[in-house]
Amino acid sequence: MSTITYFQFHVALLVPALLVLSAISSVRRRAGSSDVRPSGVVVVSVVALAYTIPWDNYLIEVGVWRYGTGAVAVRIWNAPLEEYLFILIQPILVALWLHYLKRPPKAGSESLSVTRRARIAGAAAGLGIGGVGLGLLARPATLYLGAILAWAGPVLALQWGFGWPYLWRRRRTLAIGVGAPTAYLWAADWLALRYGIWELAPAYTTGWNLAGLPVEEATFFAVTNLFVVQGLLLYAWVLDGRRRPSPTEKG
Known part of the structure; x- marks a missing residue:
C-alpha cells in the first residue's frame, strides 16, 4: 500500500521544481537569447502526450508496473490522471x-544544411537502437x-536523421540540458518506488x-529527456535558419 498518493508526489516534487525553474529562468535569461521557443514547448508537449499515452497504457495493461493501493485518484483508460499530468509536466520542466x-x-547562425549521408547515418543509429529493443522483447525479463x-x-x-x-x-548544452533534469527525476522516481506509489513487476x-534505481526506469527518464532537449534544440535551429537573411537581403 502506498504511503503517499501520486497527486502528493506531484505537489511535493514536481510543482516546486517547476516554480523554482520558472523563477530563475525568468531572472537569469531576460537579457539573453535562448534555445527554447514557446511554440516549441507546445509542439514537444503535444507530441509527448500523443506518442507516450498508448505505449504507457499498453504496458500497464500487460502488467509491467502497477500503482499502490490508494495511490491514484481516477483512471482514464488504464493509466491514472496523475500519469498524464506527469507526461505533460516533464517536457515543461526540462524546457525551463x-x-x-x-x-x-553563434548557435542561431548555423546552416540548416546536412548531407544525405549524415542523415542516413543518424536515422540508422536510431533505428538500430529500436532494433535492439525489438530483440529484447522476446524475453519476459x-x-x-x-x-x-x-x-x-x-x-x-x-x-538524429x-x-x-x-x-x-x-x-x-545537450549533455547539461539532459543530465540535470534526469538526475532529479531519477531521485523522484526512486522515492516513488520506495513509497509504493508505483512498483515494477519482477x-x-x-x-x-x-x-x-531499476535500470529500466533510469533508461526511460534519460531517453525521454533526450527527446525533449533534442526536439527543442532542433526546433530553435530550424526557426533561426528560416529567419536568417539571405546574402542578397544583407547587401
Whole structure:
C-alpha cells in the first residue's frame, strides 16, 4: 500500500521544481537569447502526450508496473490522471531548465544544411537502437527495457536523421540540458518506488539497478529527456535558419 498518493508526489516534487525553474529562468535569461521557443514547448508537449499515452497504457495493461493501493485518484483508460499530468509536466520542466542555460553566441547562425549521408547515418543509429529493443522483447525479463528502446528508436531516428551534426556541435548544452533534469527525476522516481506509489513487476524487469534505481526506469527518464532537449534544440535551429537573411537581403 502506498504511503503517499501520486497527486502528493506531484505537489511535493514536481510543482516546486517547476516554480523554482520558472523563477530563475525568468531572472537569469531576460537579457539573453535562448534555445527554447514557446511554440516549441507546445509542439514537444503535444507530441509527448500523443506518442507516450498508448505505449504507457499498453504496458500497464500487460502488467509491467502497477500503482499502490490508494495511490491514484481516477483512471482514464488504464493509466491514472496523475500519469498524464506527469507526461505533460516533464517536457515543461526540462524546457525551463534548458531556457536557463547559456546559449552560445553563434548557435542561431548555423546552416540548416546536412548531407544525405549524415542523415542516413543518424536515422540508422536510431533505428538500430529500436532494433535492439525489438530483440529484447522476446524475453519476459527484458520486456520493459526492450519496450523502452523499441519505442525510443523511431524518435531518435527522426531527430538524429534530421540534424545530428547540429546536435553534436551543441553537445555540451545537450549533455547539461539532459543530465540535470534526469538526475532529479531519477531521485523522484526512486522515492516513488520506495513509497509504493508505483512498483515494477519482477517478471518483466532485469533486476539490474543503478544506485538503487531499476535500470529500466533510469533508461526511460534519460531517453525521454533526450527527446525533449533534442526536439527543442532542433526546433530553435530550424526557426533561426528560416529567419536568417539571405546574402542578397544583407547587401
